[in-house]
Amino acid sequence: MQTGATTEGCPGLPNDGRQQSKGANADANTWKVVPMKDDPRLFKVVDSAGINVADRFHTNANAEQYVAHFVCSFRPAPAPTPTPQAKPEIHPVYSHWERARASHLPGQVPTLQASCPAGEELIGGTFNTKSQNVVILREGNHPTQPETWEVDAMGLILNERDHRGAFVQAIALCAKLDSVDVLPIGP
Secondary structure, X not given: XXXXXXXXXXXXXXXXXXXXXXXXXXXXXXXXXXXXXXXXXXXXXXXXXXXXXXXXXXXXHHHHHHHHHHHHXXXXXXXXXXXXXXXXXXEEEXXXXXXXXXXXXXXXXOEEEEEOOOOOEEEEEEEEEEEOOEEEEEEEEEEEEOOEEEEEEEEEEOOOOOOOOEEEEEEEEEEOOOOOOOOOOOO
16 A cells, blocks of 8 residues: 555545455445454454455544545546437338329229338338329328338319329338337337
8 A cells, every 4th residue: 555645635545554455345435444353453444345445554543544535536437428329310212103093983092002121110101192183182191011101092183174183102201220119100
C-alpha cells in the first residue's frame, strides 16, 4: 500500500494498515471499520459481507481515512453508451395498374395486391387511382397476410359517354425491421 498517495481532492492513504486481497467488494461505499478480533487495539476495514479489505490500522481514525480515500476516489465504470438503433427505412412496393370496372358490371371488382420482398415486414398500405369522369369505390383496403396489402375497388362512371374507366394500384409500405417489435396487423 502506498502511504500518502492522493487522488485529486481526496484524503491520502494512512501510513499504516495492510491491504488484503480476499475478494472483498471493491465498492468502498459498502465498507466499514471494525476492531480486529485477535488484537482489539487494532482496526480493520471489511465490506458488507464481512470480508477483510484492509487490516492492522493502529487507530480507528486511520482506518476511517483509508475508507474515505477510496470512497472519494471510487469511480464506478461508466454505464455503456447505448448503440443508437437505426430507424427502419420505409419504402413503398407498388402493384400493377388495373382497370376498375364500372359498377353496373357485377363481379368485375378487381383485387390488387402488393407484397413486401423477403426479409421485410408490411407496416401499412394504401392505394393510388387514375381516373377521368370516374369515382373509385373502395370495397377493401387492408392487409391480407403479414407481408401483403390488398385493395378491392370498382369504378362508378359519372359520364356514361366516357368509358375510359379508372385505374387502381395497391401500395404496400414495407420496412426491414431487424430488432423492432411489431404488432401483427390484419383481420
